[in-house]
Amino acid sequence: MRQSNGYIIVFSLILTVVLGGLLSGVSQVLGPAQKKAQDLDTKKQILGAIPAEKEKLSAMTPEEILSRYSEVISSEVTNYQGEIVTTNEKGEPVVAENVNIEKNYKKTPENRLFPVFKYNGGSEQAFILPTFGAGLWDAIWGYVAITPNMETVIGVSFDHKGETPGLGARITSDDVQARYRGKELYDNQGDLVSVTMVKGENTPESALGPNKVDGMAGATLTANGVNAMLENYLGYYQNYFEKNVRNESMTMNVENNNQ
């Protein structure tokens, strides 16, 4: 009887229903906590792009991080043309924190939504821009904090899904990310050139100049991914800065104004 087809089918059905029910129940119960954890993680990464905030992050409790976030960050969403987007095609309000960069990445740039996080930490103002791209093995993403005139990098926070530990995965380390601080996004001709990570490590600062950062030995392909990611996304945000920031900004650079 134990071996009859009928018994096997009934047994499998009961097992499937019990296990399936258990799993969906657990996912219902844990759903809110998971969403909160994910939200906290995103906000931590956004704040982590500002070096001054990053230092304090590790000593802060989740509640302190959330309240600090709401204190210093305001956000909006823009599109490729640089227009501010407040509602989606269904008429629902769009919240920058909920814009899924990875899902948008699958669309063409012209159809994507681009969140902008404005940081106002009293003495320091910054725009924090999310970026997304492909590393050597899997997705890489990050947040880049730049000065309000879109000229200088204040700090970056990178993360990755599956880069090689000790090689490409070093983009998450503090010393690699610190290399981006103070780098310029425009070259002498006033063209947006982004910041490029060079091949090879321990390149002297004099050889790098303001648009390049030292590379990671053994991780040139990950570095290429980071370079492409930064170049692409800074390009996408250019319209936003032209339309919304430069016009208001008092610290306009004459060079850039002529563009």
Next chain:
Amino acid sequence: MSTETVEAPVVKEKEALLSKRRKKFVTDPLNDDNPITIQVLGICSALAVTTQMKPTLVMALSVIFVLIFSNLIISLMRTAIPSRVRIIVQLAVVATLVTLVNEVLKAYAFDMYKELSVFIGLIITNCIVMGRLEAFALGNKPYDSVLDGLGSGLGYSWIILAVAFFREIWGSGNVFGYPVFEAIGIENFATNGLMVSPVGAFVVLGFIIWVQRTKTGYVEH
């Protein structure tokens, strides 16, 4: 019937909760029958997650949890499972438990979830789990199966923690993220990049197996 009279004395002479026979279920896999170093199962995760001790500890606890509960559940169902579909039943139970672990980590330890995510999922394919179900839980009582799961889990855990200890201290100069070398005044400790890559795990694991086999005299035939 005679069978009933045979059963009665067994109940009277109830085995101690931790009799010698049962202790062996827990202690054997720690050394003489270690799942990693002797049976050479679960090597994949032993190499992949052991760059630092903290994620390794979470991984170890997850595997212990999955081993104990899958052993318990399969042992409880062992007379009801049709033998023709037993592998898929085991797989379903293990997959459910692993998904549970994954969901709990995602909710309450998001950093660990990000770091371990793929490898937690891969516990499903960890040969230790299925191996214990096939070799033990299908033919033994629930309590014995729990002990067996605990033993195999601990045997797996101490090996990966040992590997992680050496990889973290040589690879990044830390123990559980704490910079030990800086603490004792050695500022410029040269870390070994090889230890951070999976190759380092092979080397460390090789040494552990060597030392262990020298002591136990175990030879593979």
